[in-house]
Each structure stands twice: as structure tokens, then as C-alpha cells.
Amino acid sequence: EPEVTQTPSHQVTQMGQEVILRCVPISNHLYFYWYRQILGQKVEFLVSFYNNEISEKSEIFDDQFSVERPDGSNFTLKIRSTKLEDSAMYFCASSEGAGYSTEAFFGQGTRLTVV
């Protein structure tokens, strides 16, 4: 069964450093997303991406965040200067359509720890 894959599974970084989280969405999907979940809290939407551009973003997704689809398969989330409060599980997801009736498939997540 096709799945969304994320690397790395765990990432520890020092405050102020840049990190790149990588995702390979399901191959025939057109919409890609990043969500995050701080430990013990709810899943929060960060950004959605379609046709090589951001289609929607939340208040969390400020200037320190960026997304990119550098080739035909990868979808990345970059955090330029990490802060302690960026520590969370970051989930990539993808869907065939715009989501109104199509489920989003989530990857296993990258646990980011900022020290």
C-alpha cells in the first residue's frame, strides 16, 4: 500500500540552527501538507502546497518556515533558526484532491527536539 515517508524519524538540533525535514508524498497525490503536534497537544495545521506553490498557511507558519518541492518526489519543510518551542512532531501529509472529500494520508512524522 502506498504511504507517505518522512526522514529523519528523529532530529535533535541546537537552538538557532536550521533544519530541513523531508517527505516523500504518495506519488499520484497533488496536495501536500505539513502539520505539527507539540507533545500532549493537538495536531496543528502549518501549510498546504499545490501546483508548486503555497495554497494556504496558518499563523504558525511565519517567516522562519519555508516549504519546497525540489524535485518530482520530495517535499521539504525548512525551519531557518530553530527555537525551543519548535520542538514537536512534524507530520507530512498528502491527498489526491483538495481535501473536501478526500482523506489526507499522514507520514510517520519527524520528532524534532531543539536544545
Add this chain to the structure above:
Amino acid sequence: GQNIDQPTEMTATEGAIVQINCTYQTSGFNGLFWYQQHAGEAPTFLSYNVLDGLEEKGRFSSFLSRSKGYSYLLLKELQMKDSASYLCAVHQAGTALIFGKGTTLSVSS
């Protein structure tokens, strides 16, 4: 504004039936999803409702009332492996899913 409320925790025994409620107040509505999330894992899709009524899928059913801003997930014949968090999520508009805080269900023997 947006608000999605679910009970924080529920407990039940194997073989029982449990109903997890979700109420929502959102500025738009394009459908409601239920996801299951085991500890430390990704959310996995359970059900989708956009019209009022009951959607049944095996042991799991989901109900929606748009006029009341209310949904529930019904789990029948509970098994130990059903111990997980159950996330109610709403599509307001656009592409984002807005999640509730989730209900942690503990199933005991």
C-alpha cells in the same frame, strides 16, 4: 473563530460499545473527519461526513448533524487494539484540517 471540543479521556471494556462526541464551531464547513492516532504514530483516517446522518464502516460508525455542529464516532465490539486517541477534524474551507485535541480511549479486558 474556531472551536472543536471532544472529551479528553474515555475508558471502556473489551466487547463494549463506546461513543465519542465532538462539537464544533467553525467559520466554514466542508466536512468532518475522524482519525485514529496511536501513541507516537501518525493519524490514520477512519471516516468522513459532509451530509447529515450516519456513515457505517465495519465496527466504526460516524454521525453528523450540521445544524447542531455535532458529530460522534461509535466504536462497537471494542478490542484492546482500539486503545488510541481519536481525533475529530473539520475542513472549514480551503485545504486545512482543523483538529480537536483528541479523545484518549483506554480499553481494558
